[in-house]
Amino acid sequence: MGERSAPIVAHEEALPAAGAVAADWLAGRAARTPGATAIEADGRAWSWAEFDRQASRVAAELRRRGVAEGSRVAVALPAGLGWVTLFHACLRLRAVCVPLNTRLASGELRRLLDWLDPDAVFGLPWAGRRRRRRRETAGAGVAAIVATSGTTGRPKGVLLTRANFWWNAVASALHLGFVPGERWLAVLPLFHVGGLALLTRSVLLGTTVLLRRRFEPGEVNRLIDAGRVQALSLVATMLERLLEARGERPFPPTLRFALVGGGPVPRPLLERAEALACPVLATYGMTETASQVVTVPPVPGAAHPGSAGRPLPFAEVAVVDEELRPVPAGTLGEIALRGPTVAAGYWRDPGATRRVFVRGWLRTGDLGYLDEDGCLFVVGRSDDLIISGGEKIAPAEVEEALLAHPAVRDAGVWGVPDPLWGERPRAAVVLRPGAGLDAGALRSWLRERIAHFKVPDRIDFVTRLPRTASGKLQRRLLAAGAVPDREG
Amino acid sequence: MGERSAPIVAHEEALPAAGAVAADWLAGRAARTPGATAIEADGRAWSWAEFDRQASRVAAELRRRGVAEGSRVAVALPAGLGWVTLFHACLRLRAVCVPLNTRLASGELRRLLDWLDPDAVFGLPWAGRRRRRRRETAGAGVAAIVATSGTTGRPKGVLLTRANFWWNAVASALHLGFVPGERWLAVLPLFHVGGLALLTRSVLLGTTVLLRRRFEPGEVNRLIDAGRVQALSLVATMLERLLEARGERPFPPTLRFALVGGGPVPRPLLERAEALACPVLATYGMTETASQVVTVPPVPGAAHPGSAGRPLPFAEVAVVDEELRPVPAGTLGEIALRGPTVAAGYWRDPGATRRVFVRGWLRTGDLGYLDEDGCLFVVGRSDDLIISGGEKIAPAEVEEALLAHPAVRDAGVWGVPDPLWGERPRAAVVLRPGAGLDAGALRSWLRERIAHFKVPDRIDFVTRLPRTASGKLQRRLLAAGAVPDREG
Numbered sequence: 001m002g003e004r005s006a007p008i009v010a011h012e013e014a015l016p017a018a019g020a021v022a023a024d025w026l027a028g029r030a031a032r033t034p035g036a037t038a039i040e041a042d043g044r045a046w047s048w049a050e051f052d053r054q055a056s057r058v059a060a061e062l063r064r065r066g067v068a069e070g071s072r073v074a075v076a077l078p079a080g081l082g083w084v085t086l087f088h089a090c091l092r093l094r095a096v097c098v099p100l101n102t103r104l105a106s107g108e109l110r111r112l113l114d115w116l117d118p119d120a121v122f123g124l125p126w127a128g129r130r131r132r133r134r135r136e137t138a139g140a141g142v143a144a145i146v147a148t149s150g151t152t153g154r155p156k157g158v159l160l161t162r163a164n165f166w167w168n169a170v171a172s173a174l175h176l177g178f179v180p181g182e183r184w185l186a187v188l189p190l191f192h193v194g195g196l197a198l199l200t201r202s203v204l205l206g207t208t209v210l211l212r213r214r215f216e217p218g219e220v221n222r223l224i225d226a227g228r229v230q231a232l233s234l235v236a237t238m239l240e241r242l243l244e245a246r247g248e249r250p251f252p253p254t255l256r257f258a259l260v261g262g263g264p265v266p267r268p269l270l271e272r273a274e275a276l277a278c279p280v281l282a283t284y285g286m287t288e289t290a291s292q293v294v295t296v297p298p299v300p301g302a303a304h305p306g307s308a309g310r311p312l313p314f315a316e317v318a319v320v321d322e323e324l325r326p327v328p329a330g331t332l333g334e335i336a337l338r339g340p341t342v343a344a345g346y347w348r349d350p351g352a353t354r355r356v357f358v359r360g361w362l363r364t365g366d367l368g369y370l371d372e373d374g375c376l377f378v379v380g381r382s383d384d385l386i387i388s389g390g391e392k393i394a395p396a397e398v399e400e401a402l403l404a405h406p407a408v409r410d411a412g413v414w415g416v417p418d419p420l421w422g423e424r425p426r427a428a429v430v431l432r433p434g435a436g437l438d439a440g441a442l443r444s445w446l447r448e449r450i451a452h453f454k455v456p457d458r459i460d461f462v463t464r465l466p467r468t469a470s471g472k473l474q475r476r477l478l479a480a481g482a483v484p485d486r487e488g
Numbered sequence: 489m490g491e492r493s494a495p496i497v498a499h500e501e502a503l504p505a506a507g508a509v510a511a512d513w514l515a516g517r518a519a520r521t522p523g524a525t526a527i528e529a530d531g532r533a534w535s536w537a538e539f540d541r542q543a544s545r546v547a548a549e550l551r552r553r554g555v556a557e558g559s560r561v562a563v564a565l566p567a568g569l570g571w572v573t574l575f576h577a578c579l580r581l582r583a584v585c586v587p588l589n590t591r592l593a594s595g596e597l598r599r600l601l602d603w604l605d606p607d608a609v610f611g612l613p614w615a616g617r618r619r620r621r622r623r624e625t626a627g628a629g630v631a632a633i634v635a636t637s638g639t640t641g642r643p644k645g646v647l648l649t650r651a652n653f654w655w656n657a658v659a660s661a662l663h664l665g666f667v668p669g670e671r672w673l674a675v676l677p678l679f680h681v682g683g684l685a686l687l688t689r690s691v692l693l694g695t696t697v698l699l700r701r702r703f704e705p706g707e708v709n710r711l712i713d714a715g716r717v718q719a720l721s722l723v724a725t726m727l728e729r730l731l732e733a734r735g736e737r738p739f740p741p742t743l744r745f746a747l748v749g750g751g752p753v754p755r756p757l758l759e760r761a762e763a764l765a766c767p768v769l770a771t772y773g774m775t776e777t778a779s780q781v782v783t784v785p786p787v788p789g790a791a792h793p794g795s796a797g798r799p800l801p802f803a804e805v806a807v808v809d810e811e812l813r814p815v816p817a818g819t820l821g822e823i824a825l826r827g828p829t830v831a832a833g834y835w836r837d838p839g840a841t842r843r844v845f846v847r848g849w850l851r852t853g854d855l856g857y858l859d860e861d862g863c864l865f866v867v868g869r870s871d872d873l874i875i876s877g878g879e880k881i882a883p884a885e886v887e888e889a890l891l892a893h894p895a896v897r898d899a900g901v902w903g904v905p906d907p908l909w910g911e912r913p914r915a916a917v918v919l920r921p922g923a924g925l926d927a928g929a930l931r932s933w934l935r936e937r938i939a940h941f942k943v944p945d946r947i948d949f950v951t952r953l954p955r956t957a958s959g960k961l962q963r964r965l966l967a968a969g970a971v972p973d974r975e976g
Contacts, residue, residue: 020802020828031862032663032798036787170658174693175520177667179744181787204801205662206787256667299524299669299694310520313692314508340508374519 021141021166025203026052026088033206036181041211042080048206051088054081058089067120069094070137072145074116076100076109076123079190079213084199086122087190090143091162097144098157099191100124103469116145116157116347138347145347146193148287157347160193164290165200167340171312172197172291173205176257176281176298182230183208185223187215187238192470194233194261197291207231217245227254235262235471236269239280243272250277257298259283261291262470264378264396266403267306284308284378288362289315290341294376307375308368315339319370324358327369332392334382335366367394384475386415386423393425393454395475401449402427405442407435412465413456414479427456428478430464509629509654513691514540514576521694524669529699530568536694539576542569546577555608557582558625560633562604564588564597564611567678567701572687574610575678578631579650585632586645587679588612591957604633604645604835626835633835634681636775645835648681652778653688655828659800660685660779661693664745664769664786670718671696673711675703675726680958682721682749685779695719705733715742723750723959724757727768728897731760738765745786747771749779750958752866752884754891755794772796772866776850777803778829782864795863796856803827807858812846815857820880822870823854855882872963874903874911881913881942883963889937890915893930895923900953901944902963915944916966918952 029038030052038051046054067073073090075097077083090097098118100109106126113127117134121127138145141161148156184202186209188194202209210229212219215238223229232255234242239260258273261283273280282303285292294317296302296309303309311317318326319333327333342362345353356363367385368378379394386393395413402411410430415423431437439459446455466477517526518540526539534542555561561583565571578585586606588597594614601615605622609615626633629649636644672690674697676682690697698717700707703726711717720743722730727748746761749771761768770791773780782805784790784797791797799805806814807821815821830850833841844851855873856866867882874881883901890899898918903911919925927947934943954965 023802028801032801033785033787033790034861035789170662173661174658175668177665177670177693179665179667180663180785182665205665206785297521297668297694299521301523302521313516313520314511373522 018163021163024092025200026055026092029203029206033180036206037208038202039081039084039209039211041084041209044081046081051085054085055088055092058085059092062089062093062095062120065120067093067095071095071120072098072116072118072132072138074098074100074113074118074121074124074127075191076102076121076127078102078123079186079195079211081211082122083190084209084211087196087199088203096138096142099144099146099196101147101189101191101469112147112155116147136348139344142344144196146191146196146287156349156352158193158287159344159347160196160287160290161344164341164343165197166204167314168197168290168292169201169204171314171339171341172201172295175295175312176231178205178207179230179256180206181208182256183210183228185210185212185220185229185232187212187220188233188235189469193285193287193291194235194470198233215241217241221246221249224255225249225252227252230254230256231259233259233261236260236265237467237471239265239273239278240269243269243276243278246276248276251279253277255279257281259292259295261285263472264308264380264400266400268400268403270305282308284366284376286364288343288356288364289337289339290343293317293337293339293341304371304373304375306377307371308378310375312339312341315341317370317376318361319368319376324361324363329370329372332367332369332379332394335364335368335376335378337362337364381475384414386413386425388415388418388423388425388453389421391453395425398425398427398446398450398454398456399473401446402429402442404449405437405445407431407437408442410465412473412475412478414475416479425454425456427459428462428465429459430462509651512580513688514543514580517691517694521668524694525696526690527569527572527697527699529572529697532569534569539573542573543576543580546573547580550577550581550583550608553608555581555583559583559608560586560604560606560620560626562586562588562601562606562609562612562615563679564590564609564615566590566611567674567683567699569699570610571678572697572699575684575687576691584626584630587632587634587684589635589677589679589957600635600643604635624836627832630832632684634679634684634775644837644840646681646775647832647835648684648775648778649832652829652831653685654692655802656685656778656780657689657692659802659827659829660689660783662801663783664719666693666695667718668694669696670744671698671716673698673700673708673717673720675700675708676721676723677957681773681775681779682723682958686721703729705729709734709737712743713737713740715740718742718744719747721747721749721771724748724753725955725959727753727761727766728757731757731764731766734764736764739767741765743767745769747780747783749773751960752796752868752888754888756888756892758793770796772854772864774852774854776831776844776852777825777827778831781805781825781827781829792859792861792863794865795859796866798863800827800829803829805858805864806849807856807864812849812851817858817860820855820857820867820882823852823856823864823866825850825852869963872902874901874913876903876906876911876913876941877909879941883913886913886915886934886938886942886944887961889934890917890930892937893925893933895919895925896930898953900961900963900966902967904967913942913944915947916950916953917947918950 030048034049038046038048142159143162144160145157186198257279265282281296283292283295293315294308316338318336320336338361367380367382380396384395398413399411402408409432413427416426418424466474518536522537526534526536630647631650632648633645674686745767753770769784771780771783781803782796804826806824808824826849855868855870868884872883886901887899890896897920901915904914906912954962
């Protein structure tokens with residue numbers, strides 16, 4: 001009968017790994033658990049079936065507007081159902097999602113748009129539909145171009161592929177486990193890789209995303225206490241604010257873990273979290289690895305305190321010298337990473353791509369060491385390393401010693417040129433409200449904890465430190481003299 | 489300095505999917521969670537670090553005995569630490585593990601060994617070290633040859649690759665979720681794919697295996713009640729025995745799920761389990777798909793009652809006619825499967841391989857249908873289908889109607905030749921102890937539940953039915969007149 005489907009023997013190839021990556025993730029998820037809750041945002045809850053219908057509707061609309069495979073779609077909407085639906089519509093069409101930081105000034109956004117050159121823009125009425133300036137595409141399989149928050153220099157556009165996101169989801173699931181239907185709170189911006197990768201993990205694993213436009217410590221604590229959150233991702237400053245808003249109330253066991261990344265987590269903060277039974281898992285990752293790539297496993301004693309944990313499955317970590325040779329355990333060097341979540345390169349920046357992506361390895365520019373047991377310790381950016389009289393000083397080590405003082409709330413350390421030593425460390429410190437402390441007392445405190453040559457010659461007291469939207473300390477601004485609101 | 493490691497730029501290729509499959513899974517697991525418990529068996533508990541050491545020791549010993557990549561190592565040991573260590577040693581050496589059914593008679597084992605032609609045999613002192621009869625190998629990437637329990641015809645040796653096991657572990661994790669360190673009870677024989685795939689999943693996911701030599705319902709109930717088991721895999725007859733030994737005591741919430749496979753699960757049994765809050769998830773799979781490939785998701789309402797659930801990620805299910813064309817939803821046909829867990833073929837059986845593995849699709853020989861919603865219903869073997877007056881009768885449907893009677897404990901239905909109708913159904917029934925019931929009353933019961941032409945002309949009362957070690961009803965034996973212990 002001519003009406004019937006073709007025989008299945010017409011399918012030629014067995015499903016390879018590439019097939020799993022290329023599949024329509026949202027359609028597959030909606031086929032498997034149609035009625036389970038996909039997302040709660042904007043005061044509404046969508047099932048996977050509903051989410052799939054909405055993505056189809058938006059994909060059809062995008063297609064009508066000329067968006068096709070490889071088109072770049074910039075999104076400057078606030079985090080919400082519109083945002084995530086656009087993202088999945090782009091995935092469905094094999095278009096490239098280009099998330100934009102909604103906090104930028106319009107001048108910055110204009111420069112970003114000129115550079116990223118999208119075919120369509122959502123959320124910026126003055127931009128809207130555009131005509132590409134050049135014919136250049138991001139390359140096959142690229143799902144998103146994510147602009148790095150850039151602690152240094154001009155921003156880079158990281159080319160993240162579907163495969164990067166797929167492997168991140170699978171590796172993260174194997175490392176951390178998950179229970180279908182458990183609820184993950186998304187408070188990191190969706191224009192950062194931490195927020196974006198949470199969306200792709202959710203659709204592949206079938207977990208529910210609780211999406212919030214901004215991080216409100218009080219509301220997050222209420223959701224956690226009501227048992228409505230099983231997992232969340234934070235940066236260290238968010239954890240700090242969460243604990244401060246919480247007081248002495250311990251965390252309930254319904255919270256399975258709190259991933260804390262975006263930079264080394266100071267030990268005093270970790271200890272305060274631990275005292276409240278907060279299941280913090282330190283994690284290390286970056287836009288160039290589609291988010292976390294090294295994480296403390298959620299198994300007692302699986303990683304040494306203060307470390308960023310162990311590589312996720314399929315990832316390799318090496319600590320290398322200037323000539324990219326691995327250094328012995330315990331030796332400080334640059335962290336290099338390899339694995340299927342390493343990005344395809346940088347948008348329109350072949351020079352940076354060549355420097356950073358070296359035959360499958362990613363040179364992170366981060367400083368760290370592996371201990372004898374294989375745990376990774378991250379101590380900062382290699383650009384931030386202070387060389388004083390030939391000795392290396394990692395600013396993060398000095399900051400951690402400062403933060404261990406009960407009166408210190410935040411601390412930043414950087415190097416300043418010195419005619420005798422080459423460089424010497426300097427510090428800026430934010431005190432807790434009501435705390436009284438002078439630089440001399442703080443230097444005495446440091447001398448008991450770190451080598452004398454590492455103690456900053458000068459400590460300024462300030463009301464806040466320059467940090468990026470994701471909470472990273474901007475040492476370059478400190479070094480440039482931009483210590484805000486000097487007090488002492 | 490010549491002593492230092494080579495620069496990392498010497499590594500040429502980024503890690504592809506194949507790299508994850510080819511990696512040393514046990515070494516990787518031991519590197520990530522060395523101290524967590526890997527396995528409890530033989531009254532001992534091993535951490536992953538210890539397990540890794542033991543596998544290295546055994547791998548070194550195997551190497552000394554000449555075992556190398558592609559060698560076949562037959563294992564006829566009882567389920568225990570020796571068994572699982574040998575398995576991981578084989579994986580490490582890229583040798584092929586050939587599990588043997590320890591319950592076979594020595595004559596049967598001899599025939600099996602002649603056919604499987606291993607290089608080494610463990611657990612059979614009279615076999616021990618052998619010399620291969622032929623030079624033939626199982627093929628690249630093959631990790632195990634698993635002899636099917638064979639409800640029909642001679643056994644087949646299923647060639648299961650590392651990739652089959654890897655994708656089964658990942659797909660199962662994405663479908664069911666897991667919590668690192670949770671405990672899985674292994675009571676299925678390790679010479680069956682259900683037992684074997686549990687070992688590979690455990691090492692990739694970092695869950696703890698509680699390995700038992702045999703299924704003791706009383707002990708399993710005690711472990712479950714003590715909260716020591718979060719997941720277990722059973723066949724329907726085991727679930728029946730577990731519930732019988734349990735009485736009215738509900739299951740605790742610490743048991744996350746009980747996978748029940750090895751054949752359709754009768755609805756009355758499912759309902760009894762549900763009444764005791766037993767989190768049964770029906771599952772469908774076979775040796776040729778490296779175990780489960782369709783499973784009810786652990787999400788309320790995700791699959792229709794009585795169905796085997798939905799395809800695992802990366803798997804495709806089709807129901808096809810005799811010419812391998814997909815049939816409409818709701819129509820009975822042969823179940824065909826495609827995906828990365830479909831085996832590489834059969835050992836020394838190119839004819840069967842050609843018939844069953846058709847361009848990436850596996851023809852299961854199982855009968856079933858997909859409902860409008862995409863849930864799979866399995867109704868038996870296509871060989872078992874009874875054609876009576878042109879009408880199709882699935883024995884499983886009649887058996888389910890028989891099992892719904894409170895006095896019926898087990899039931900088997902098969903076809904017998906009939907000069908008028910072509911075939912007619914016949915039944916053998918095991919009554920519950922003390923139950924009184926005659927064939928006439930049972931036929932009346934059936935007439936109220938199924939079409940009259942499906943009601944067996946004859947019902948025999950017996951004390952037990954012929955089943956395989958994995959609990960599958962052997963209808964071929966019934967059809968051959970081997971109804972044991974006839975009573976009525």
